Amino acid sequence: MTVAVNFLLWGVVVVLAVVAAMRGRVLLDDGVREGLSDFVKLLPRIVIGVIGAGFVAKAVPQSVVAPWLGPESGLLGVTIATAAGALTPGGPVVGFSIGAAALKSGAGAPQVIAYSTAWALYAIQRLLIWEVPLMPARVVWLRAAVSLPLPFIAAAVAMLAGQP
Amino acid sequence: MSEESPSRHRRAIDWSIAGIAALAVTAAAIVYWRDGRERFLDILGDDTLLLAEMLPKVAAGCLIAAFVTTLLPRETVARWIGHESGLAGLLIGAAFGVILPGGPFTIYPVAGALIVMGADAGAVVAFITSWTLLGYTRALVWELPFFGPHFVIWRIVEALPLPIVAGLLARVVIKAGLFGKSR
Numbered sequence: 001m002t003v004a005v006n007f008l009l010w011g012v013v014v015v016l017a018v019v020a021a022m023r024g025r026v027l028l029d030d031g032v033r034e035g036l037s038d039f040v041k042l043l044p045r046i047v048i049g050v051i052g053a054g055f056v057a058k059a060v061p062q063s064v065v066a067p068w069l070g071p072e073s074g075l076l077g078v079t080i081a082t083a084a085g086a087l088t089p090g091g092p093v094v095g096f097s098i099g100a101a102a103l104k105s106g107a108g109a110p111q112v113i114a115y116s117t118a119w120a121l122y123a124i125q126r127l128l129i130w131e132v133p134l135m136p137a138r139v140v141w142l143r144a145a146v147s148l149p150l151p152f153i154a155a156a157v158a159m160l161a162g163q164p
Numbered sequence: 165m166s167e168e169s170p171s172r173h174r175r176a177i178d179w180s181i182a183g184i185a186a187l188a189v190t191a192a193a194i195v196y197w198r199d200g201r202e203r204f205l206d207i208l209g210d211d212t213l214l215l216a217e218m219l220p221k222v223a224a225g226c227l228i229a230a231f232v233t234t235l236l237p238r239e240t241v242a243r244w245i246g247h248e249s250g251l252a253g254l255l256i257g258a259a260f261g262v263i264l265p266g267g268p269f270t271i272y273p274v275a276g277a278l279i280v281m282g283a284d285a286g287a288v289v290a291f292i293t294s295w296t297l298l299g300y301t302r303a304l305v306w307e308l309p310f311f312g313p314h315f316v317i318w319r320i321v322e323a324l325p326l327p328i329v330a331g332l333l334a335r336v337v338i339k340a341g342l343f344g345k346s347r
Binding site for chain 1: 192337
């Protein structure tokens with residue numbers, strides 16, 4: 001699985017690099033430079049996030065997580081997870097590591113889905129730092145408002161469809 | 165990310181990641197003290213393997229994002245999801261969200277430009293929602309190593325209708341006059 005994913009991703013990289021090279025050497029150089037510099041900037045975050053998720057999952061006892069976010073926590077658990085998602089700051093590593101840690105330490109799948117959906121859609125810090133400066137504020141608030149029910153819909157579907 | 169202003173520059177370390185780092189160190193200390201050295205090393209070994217598995221994917225994801233940003237002109241995207249684009253506009257917006265990789269610094273400027281060029285707000289909402297929930301680089305690079313294929317596929321299948329739901333809701337809200345028609 002992971003080998004196939006690597007092949008797919010690097011296949012896409014090669015195709016894009018060839019297209020860029022055909023349009024001009026500068027485009028190819030720009031793409032490689034920007035891509036690699038992003039990767040280097042992300043490195044410390046990935047290391048901290050991945051190593052951290054493993055330890056946090058083991059350090060937090062299941063008896064703490066389960067009543068609040070476990071499979072039996074139902075709508076309350078989904079609501080807590082959604083609020084936690086909205087309040088989680090940071091880039092991709094942070095939310096996924098917390099979600100993975102929660103799942104490993106006994107949170108229910110629908111609750112984790114609500115968490116990661118809310119965090120992806122309307123993490124407050126991301127709205128303020130990225131979206132508001134780059135887009136008309138009217139559209140940002142419109143999008144955030146219509147997204148409010150989506151984590152609940154995702155969790156409801158997850159509950160109806162059964163565990164993964 | 166060549167056109168970023170300095171204030172938007174992504175820093176390697178900021179407060180949120182510093183917080184996670186503090187949490188990680190605390191958790192590691194608890195595990196070491198409570199469960200012993202062997203358990204600690206076990207977890208460290210597992211996490212290092214996971215990390216080694218992720219890094220090539222993350223590198224590929226960064227390169228894909230950078231190439232797509234340099235190659236895809238914003239005008240091409242705008243042509244497809246203008247005003248009066250109807251349900252097709254929502255679907256195309258959602259499809260673009262799946263295809264277009266990159267971080268917030270690439271997606272929000274594109275979305276902002278679309279609105280300025282007259283794209284329909286519902287289609288733009290569908291686009292951003294789909295990029296956040298269904299984007300394939302995000303799923304393959306980040307989610308898969310953390311959660312495993314079973315969970316990720318399951319989550320994505322469930323999220324499939326959500327961009328359209330969000331786009332339709334946005335149109336309803338605009339029609340109701342809650343956010344004003346334009347400006």
